[in-house]
Amino acid sequence: MPQSSTADLPSRDDATAEMIAAAGDFYRFGWLHGTSGNLSVRLSESEVLITASGKSKGALTPDDFLIVDPQGKPASKKGPRPSAETGVHMAIYKALPEVGAVYHVHHLHAALCGKRDFKQGYTFVNDVEMIKGLGLWEPDAHARIPLVENHHDLDELARAVAAHLNSEDFDATVPGVNLRNHGVYAWGKTPADARRHIETFGYLFEYSWLCPMHDSESQAVRGFAR
Numbered sequence: 001m002p003q004s005s006t007a008d009l010p011s012r013d014d015a016t017a018e019m020i021a022a023a024g025d026f027y028r029f030g031w032l033h034g035t036s037g038n039l040s041v042r043l044s045e046s047e048v049l050i051t052a053s054g055k056s057k058g059a060l061t062p063d064d065f066l067i068v069d070p071q072g073k074p075a076s077k078k079g080p081r082p083s084a085e086t087g088v089h090m091a092i093y094k095a096l097p098e099v100g101a102v103y104h105v106h107h108l109h110a111a112l113c114g115k116r117d118f119k120q121g122y123t124f125v126n127d128v129e130m131i132k133g134l135g136l137w138e139p140d141a142h143a144r145i146p147l148v149e150n151h152h153d154l155d156e157l158a159r160a161v162a163a164h165l166n167s168e169d170f171d172a173t174v175p176g177v178n179l180r181n182h183g184v185y186a187w188g189k190t191p192a193d194a195r196r197h198i199e200t201f202g203y204l205f206e207y208s209w210l211c212p213m214h215d216s217e218s219q220a221v222r223g224f225a226r
């Protein structure tokens, strides 16, 4: 699992604290109903700390995390089972060596936008201040938040995400992907970056769904000036 620098990677305790705090907030935002969602943080070139499968992410304790290797295999035979979607996390770390954290939530508006936009393959956002939360600061910044088909077979899902990240369509300036009828994955160099990106996607999907002239194309069609 090569990456540019391992110097700034967090300790297990710090990564655990970051994920418990982020997941608790995402749960209270209504993005992690039931046992949905999963979170991981890279600890070293060969270790990722990930949430255990089937836990309420609103009430995680340090025992609800385990270390897996780059293939997603648990480091210890004892302890909880890793997230069912460990393969998706590993596909992201493999394709994007600079990534240090991957967070996944089931955001309602992401699922709604995914249903609406699946044919075009992305949700288009522009003309909204919050786009800066993705690190896009140009005055005319826009983002095509990509949509990938969901698969019940989780190995197939991991392969679909890997194929997207390695495709010509992949735009590295947009730090996430929306899975059709499922939820959003966002990543970042640090846990704080991944958290900011998840929260920004949450806002952008709600805005896109709730605002009938949410992008410049829709504004033009409806005759709205900027």
Ligand SMILES: CSC[C@@H](O)[C@@H](O)C(=O)COP(=O)(O)O
Pocket: 034, 035, 036, 037, 038, 051, 052, 053, 054, 055, 082, 083, 084, 085, 104
């Ligand atoms: C609550 S069903 C959702 C799961 O199928 C999955 O998509 C999910 O997000 C949580 O799976 P988990 O194995 O707990 O990490």
Ligand SMILES: [Zn+2]
Pocket: 036, 037, 038, 085, 104, 105, 106, 182, 183
């Ligand atoms: Zn999920």
